[in-house]
Amino acid sequence: MSCQQKILASWYVDRALHKGEQAKKKPALVWLETNGCFGESISLLNADDPDLVYLLTQLVEVRFFTSLMGETGEDAFEEIVKATQEEDLILIVSGGIPVGEYETCAIIGHYEDKPVTAYQAVQTVAKYAKHIIAVGTCASYGGPCAAHPNPSNSKSAQDVLKEYSVIKIPGCPSHPTWLIGTLSAIIQFGSIELDEENRPKVFYGETIHNHCERRGYFDSQQFAKKLGEKECLFQLGCKGPLTKASCPYTRWNSSLNWPIGDNTTCMGCASSLFPDISSPYVNFE
Ligand code: SF4
Ligand code: F3S
Numbered sequence: 001m002s003c004q005q006k007i008l009a010s011w012y013v014d015r016a017l018h019k020g021e022q023a024k025k026k027p028a029l030v031w032l033e034t035n036g037c038f039g040e041s042i043s044l045l046n047a048d049d050p051d052l053v054y055l056l057t058q059l060v061e062v063r064f065f066t067s068l069m070g071e072t073g074e075d076a077f078e079e080i081v082k083a084t085q086e087e088d089l090i091l092i093v094s095g096g097i098p099v100g101e102y103e104t105c106a107i108i109g110h111y112e113d114k115p116v117t118a119y120q121a122v123q124t125v126a127k128y129a130k131h132i133i134a135v136g137t138c139a140s141y142g143g144p145c146a147a148h149p150n151p152s153n154s155k156s157a158q159d160v161l162k163e164y165s166v167i168k169i170p171g172c173p174s175h176p177t178w179l180i181g182t183l184s185a186i187i188q189f190g191s192i193e194l195d196e197e198n199r200p201k202v203f204y205g206e207t208i209h210n211h212c213e214r215r216g217y218f219d220s221q222q223f224a225k226k227l228g229e230k231e232c233l234f235q236l237g238c239k240g241p242l243t244k245a246s247c248p249y250t251r252w253n254s255s256l257n258w259p260i261g262d263n264t265t266c267m268g269c270a271s272s273l274f275p276d277i278s279s280p281y282v283n284f285e
Contacts, residue, residue: 137271172270268281
C-alpha cells in the first residue's frame with residue numbers, strides 16, 4: 001500500500017510536467033492569503049520537481065496571489081472580479097479566516113474604495129470556483145491562527161464554506177509536493193481520492209509512525225531519553241502515531257531530510273490536533 005502511494009504521488013507530479021503541454025486553456029487560480037503567516041507561499045517557493053515557475057507558467061493561470069503578483073490595490077482586486085467570470089476556476093485559501101466581530105482582522109484588499117475582508121473574499125470567490133483547496137493547517141483546521149484563545153475568532157475554510165466541499169492539504173507548512181500533486185490530479189482527472197477528512201489519500205493515507213525510520217526501535221521498546229539519541233522519540237513527545245502525512249518518504253528540502261531524521265520529534269503539524277492538543281511538542285521530563 002505504502003509503495004503504491006509513493007508511486008502514485010510521484011506519478012501525479014510527473015504528469016504535471018506534461019499537462020501544461022497538452023492543455024489548451026489552463027484553469028484560472030485565485031489564491032487568497034488570509035489570516036496566516038504566509039508560510040504556505042514560502043514553502044511553495046521550495047518546490048523543485050516540478051518547480052514553482054513551471055506550476056505558475058504551465059499548469060495554472062494565476063490571476064490573484066498577493067505574494068507573487070505584480071499588481072497592487074484595486075488593480076489587483078480587479079483580477080479577482082475577472083477570474084470569477086472564468087469557467088474553470090480554482091480557489092486556494094491559505095490561513096485561517098476571522099469571522100463575526102473580528103472579521104476585519106484580515107483585510108485582503110480594497111475594491112471601490114471599500115475594504116474587503118478575507119471572509120467576504122472567500123465567500124464570494126467560492127461561489128464561482130470549480131475546486132476549493134485549503135492549504136496549510138490554519139486553512140484546513142484553524143491551526144495556529146485559531147489556537148487558544150483565538151483572539152481573531154479564526155475558522156477553517158470548511159467552517160466558513162459549509163455548503164462546499166473543501167479539499168484539505170494540511171501541514172505547517174504543507175509540503176509543495178502535496179499541493180502541486182493535488183492540483184495536477186484535479187486538473188487532469190477532475191478529482192483526487194480523499195479520506196474522511198477530505199485530505200488526498202495519496203499524501204495523507206498513513207501515519208508518520210507507519211513509515212518512520214525509527215519504527216524498529218519503537219517496536220522493540222527502545223526509546224530515546226534525550227534529543228540526539230538514535231532510538232524512537234515517542235517518550236520525548238513524538239506525535240508521529242497521531243499524524244497522517246507522507247513526510248518520512250517525501251521528506252523536505254528536495255528530499256534532503258525531515259524532522260525525525262534531524263533528531264526532533266514530529267509535532268503533528270499536519271494534524272487537526274495542532275497546535276493546542278498536540279503541544280507540548282517535546283517532553284523534557
Ligand atoms: Fe513513531 Fe515517532 Fe517513534 Fe518514529 S520517532 S517510530 S514516528 S513514535
Ligand atoms: Fe509536520 Fe510531523 Fe511532518 S511535524 S513536517 S507532520 S514529520
